[in-house]
Amino acid sequence: MTVRHYLLSDDPETRMQARLGRTYRLARALARNPLAMVGLVIILMLLIVAALAPLLAPFSPIEGELANRLQPPSATHWMGTDELGRDILSRVIYGARITLMIVLLVAVISAPLGLMIGTVAAYFGGWIDRVLMGLTDIFLSLPRLILALAFVAALGPGIENAVIAIAITAWPVYARIARAEVLTFRNAEFLDAVRMQGASSLRVIALHVVPLCLSSTIVRVTLDMAGIILTAAGLGFLGLGAQPPLPEWGAMISRGRSFILDQWWVATMPGFAIVIVSLGFCLFGDGLRDVLDPKQRSRG
Amino acid sequence: MSLLSIENLRVTFPSDHGPVEVVRGLSFDLGLERLGIVGESGSGKSMTGRAIMGLIPPPGHVSADRLEFDGIDLRNLSEADMRQMRGARMSMVLQDPKFSLNPVIRIGEQIEEAMTVHSACDPGERRQRMLDALRAVRIDNPERVAKLYPHEVSGGMGQRVMIAMMVVMEPALMIADEPTSALDVSVRGQVLHILGDLVQRRGMGLILISHDLNMVARWCDRILVMFQGKIVEELGSGELYKARHPYTRGLVASLPRIDEDRTRLPVLDRGAL
Amino acid sequence: MIQVQNLSVRYDETTILHDVSFNVAAGESFALVGESGSGKSTILKALARQVKPSSGAVQIGVDPQEGADRLTLARQAQMVFQDPYGSLHPRRTVDDALIEPLVVHRLPDRDQKVLDMLDAVGLPRRFRFRLPHQLSGGQRQRVAIARALMLDPPVLLLDEPTSALDVSVQAEILNLLKSLHEEKNLTFLLVTHDLPVASFLCDRLAILKSGRILELADVATLRTGNFASEYGRELFQRSVG
Numbered sequence: 002m003t004v005r006h007y008l009l010s011d012d013p014e015t016r017m018q019a020r021l022g023r024t025y026r027l028a029r030a031l032a033r034n035p036l037a038m039v040g041l042v043i044i045l046m047l048l049i050v051a052a053l054a055p056l057l058a059p060f061s062p063i064e065g066e067l068a069n070r071l072q073p074p075s076a077t078h079w080m081g082t083d084e085l086g087r088d089i090l091s092r093v094i095y096g097a098r099i100t101l102m103i104v105l106l107v108a109v110i111s112a113p114l115g116l117m118i119g120t121v122a123a124y125f126g127g128w129i130d131r132v133l134m135g136l137t138d139i140f141l142s143l144p145r146l147i148l149a150l151a152f153v154a155a156l157g158p159g160i161e162n163a164v165i166a167i168a169i170t171a172w173p174v175y176a177r178i179a180r181a182e183v184l185t186f187r188n189a190e191f192l193d194a195v196r197m198q199g200a201s202s203l204r205v206i207a208l209h210v211v212p213l214c215l216s217s218t219i220v221r222v223t224l225d226m227a228g229i230i231l232t233a234a235g236l237g238f239l240g241l242g243a244q245p246p247l248p249e250w251g252a253m254i255s256r257g258r259s260f261i262l263d264q265w266w267v268a269t270m271p272g273f274a275i276v277i278v279s280l281g282f283c284l285f286g287d288g289l290r291d292v293l294d295p296k297q298r299s300r301g
Numbered sequence: 302m303s304l305l306s307i308e309n310l311r312v313t314f315p316s317d318h319g320p321v322e323v324v325r326g327l328s329f330d331l332g333l334e335r336l337g338i339v340g341e342s343g344s345g346k347s348m349t350g351r352a353i354m355g356l357i358p359p360p361g362h363v364s365a366d367r368l369e370f371d372g373i374d375l376r377n378l379s380e381a382d383m384r385q386m387r388g389a390r391m392s393m394v395l396q397d398p399k400f401s402l403n404p405v406i407r408i409g410e411q412i413e414e415a416m417t418v419h420s421a422c423d424p425g426e427r428r429q430r431m432l433d434a435l436r437a438v439r440i441d442n443p444e445r446v447a448k449l450y451p452h453e454v455s456g457g458m459g460q461r462v463m464i465a466m467m468v469v470m471e472p473a474l475m476i477a478d479e480p481t482s483a484l485d486v487s488v489r490g491q492v493l494h495i496l497g498d499l500v501q502r503r504g505m506g507l508i509l510i511s512h513d514l515n516m517v518a519r520w521c522d523r524i525l526v527m528f529q530g531k532i533v534e535e536l537g538s539g540e541l542y543k544a545r546h547p548y549t550r551g552l553v554a555s556l557p558r559i560d561e562d563r564t565r566l567p568v569l570d571r572g573a574l
Numbered sequence: 575m576i577q578v579q580n581l582s583v584r585y586d587e588t589t590i591l592h593d594v595s596f597n598v599a600a601g602e603s604f605a606l607v608g609e610s611g612s613g614k615s616t617i618l619k620a621l622a623r624q625v626k627p628s629s630g631a632v633q634i635g636v637d638p639q640e641g642a643d644r645l646t647l648a649r650q651a652q653m654v655f656q657d658p659y660g661s662l663h664p665r666r667t668v669d670d671a672l673i674e675p676l677v678v679h680r681l682p683d684r685d686q687k688v689l690d691m692l693d694a695v696g697l698p699r700r701f702r703f704r705l706p707h708q709l710s711g712g713q714r715q716r717v718a719i720a721r722a723l724m725l726d727p728p729v730l731l732l733d734e735p736t737s738a739l740d741v742s743v744q745a746e747i748l749n750l751l752k753s754l755h756e757e758k759n760l761t762f763l764l765v766t767h768d769l770p771v772a773s774f775l776c777d778r779l780a781i782l783k784s785g786r787i788l789e790l791a792d793v794a795t796l797r798t799g800n801f802a803s804e805y806g807r808e809l810f811q812r813s814v815g
Contacts, residue, residue, distance in 0.1 A: 009317070011708060012700040019667055019703040026317075190661040194721065197622055198675040199648035212665050341740035342711065485609050486767055486812060514741060555745035557770035559813050560797040565752065566745035566774065 037288020043281025
């Protein structure tokens with residue numbers, strides 16, 4: 002039996018086969034969406050560039066030759082040089098690592114936290130719901146940048162604090178999404194059935210409720226990546242995130258502000274990088290949503 | 302000339318395993334009568350109704366040698382033309398008023414909407430026709446009901462509102478897709494009575510699609526039994542006992558009776574069909 | 575086996591059940607017949623502990639219900655729900671659904687029990703790792719029945735188990751239920767609005783209207799329609815007419 006047959010079989014013989022089959026079907030459906038594939042390519046490129054930065058970057062991202070400062074894009078320096086003579090291309094490449102780190106850390110912290118809170122709130126309802134949602138509302142109303150400023154004032158600037166600031170303001174959204182999702186099937190009979198079998202609330206929530214919220218959460222995280230990148234860039238721009246000489250894209254744009262009229266490449270190159278990566282996440286997230294949550298599919 | 306003439310209707314959907322034909326060469330004519338189409342899930346009965354109304358969304362594909370309504374060839378009509386027909390000359394009553402009525406618009410407004418789209422009467426006349434439509438479906442207090450929202454009325458009344466919405470433009474053809482399945486047993490009779498009344502008084506042709514064999518056999522003038530996309534039998538009203546096709550006979554036999562004395566119910570032998 | 579005594583259920587201002595009482599003996603098959611709004615499903619829910627009685631008591635088996643933990647209750651009675659499309663977790667395979675109760679109760683021999691149960695409800699073994707959306711309505715209902723029987727409960731609560739199924743499938747499921755009832759000597763409490771189904775499956779029945787029991791009868795009365803209450807006769811007429 003060919004691999005394809007094995008995966009598409011209607012009667013899997015083992016748990017593993019069933020799971021692989023499902024993943025394969027999803028992947029195939031996703032592959033049919035050209036825009037999603039574009040997004041995926043962009044994301045993969047980000048990962049590769051971040052992983053292979055030392056190999057790919059032609060120059061050092063932090064050491065520059067002052068004699069070479071503010072050179073326009075040329076054959077040696079594809080993206081030109083900045084005000085300290087550093088190669089912008091190398092800085093953008095190394096900056097991918099920082100961007101990726103921020104995005105992953107925020108996702109890993111805020112999504113599970115929000116998912117848990119939203120699920121528990123919706124499942125139990127009553128005062129638990131009210132308290133948790135009240136908490137969520139408080140955090141939702143905190144303006145991200147102001148909070149970051151507050152953190153900086155308290156703990157000093159730096160990437161870690163930027164990540165924490167963003168994560169703290171990001172989790173409420175996932176809580177709300179998870180809660181809305183759980184509310185739709187909270188009274189479903191399959192949950193009644195599991196409870197009747199004697200399952201504890203913890204088991205019901207962890208094994209039966211959360212799996213149903215996962216796809217919408219994953220989609221939302223992917224779509225949010227773009228926003229997180231922009232927020233991190235914004236923080237960097239304000240000098241609150243990555244500190245010099247780290248090549249964080251937002252900080253690079255900030256530095257390039259002063260030269261924007263005559264030496265446009267200093268600010269624009271990292272700007273392109275941000276736009277392309279954000280777009281990649283958006284396209285992929287859209288495609289993922291179409292595949293995982295067909296009800297929200299856009300027409301056609 | 303028949304009101305509706307169908308020959309070799311086919312509805313196909315693509316799937317992972319190649320195209321699937323859910324309606325396979327259906328042919329029948331409809332006059333000013335009550336025609337019942339009976340079948341189980343997957344028989345293609347609902348798809349037939351939707352194909353007639355032009356409501357099969359892509360990637361579904363409809364084809365027919367003949368699909369004529371009142372002399373008009375429905376196969377080649379543009380979507381804009383079909384929209385003109387729907388609600389005005391042909392209409393469809395769906396199963397569950399909870400889902401087929403807009404929950405945020407008052408009942409009166411929803412009924413009037415059909416008139417706004419299809420005719421040019423002034424608001425006073427529209428309101429009058431709306432109230433008349435509600436009266437035609439035996440709603441005694443139409444002024445009061447017109448101001449209510451769909452969730453404020455019972456299932457049976459919601460279904461009658463749906464019917465009113467569908468007859469206000471006096472269509473020649475009505476297709477009712479499981480109009481009573483979501484209703485209490487006691488209310489079903491009322492809804493059927495109203496439909497029958499409308500057919501008679503307004504000279505409509507009605508196609509009643511249902512899985513309830515007994516109900517359709519008792520109430521319709523003619524029945525078509527569908528199985529796997531094809532018509533396997535045609536019977537007259539009350540003639541279930543005369544069924545000859547093994548599928549129909551099997552279905553009738555497998556229904557439990559009120560004076561049931563069998564230890565096991567006969568089960569349809571699908572291999573033999 | 576099942577005792578319902580003066581059960582009343584109130585929700586906010588509305589009383590759903592008024593002082594309902596009846597008993598079901600072990601091994602008996604009992605039907606609660608009525609239309610929607612009669613309260614018949616609420617009685618099942620009270621027995622399944624999904625709804626708290628406002629007054630009165632329900633008891634399954636000889637053990638007292640008060641304070642019994644959920645694991646004990648789970649082994650006494652299980653429920654088969656009406657909607658085959660809503661009663662199975664959409665992301666769990668058949669195998670997952672059947673193994674779940676065994677895992678919760680830490681019972682051994684799981685694989686073997688799953689295979690035996692698939693055979694018992696007439697599902698081919700190759701369906702074991704399918705997801706609900708890959709099964710027909712009748713097949714899903716078989717899974718629901720199998721799931722209910724995994725813990726070997728003496729009592730099965732059935733909430734309109736066939737009303738959402740196609741006619742031809744209904745007969746199969748009714749036959750299956752009848753066989754299981756006989757083979758395992760189960761006690762059935764069946765809720766239905768369909769009198770012929772009650773006639774086929776049950777020994778005795780109660781007719782409910784607006785939260786009250788109007789009449790208790792046995793199946794012989796149902797078959798002839800000789801009900802004492804007028805409502806009972808009316809229901810009979812509608813089924814036949």
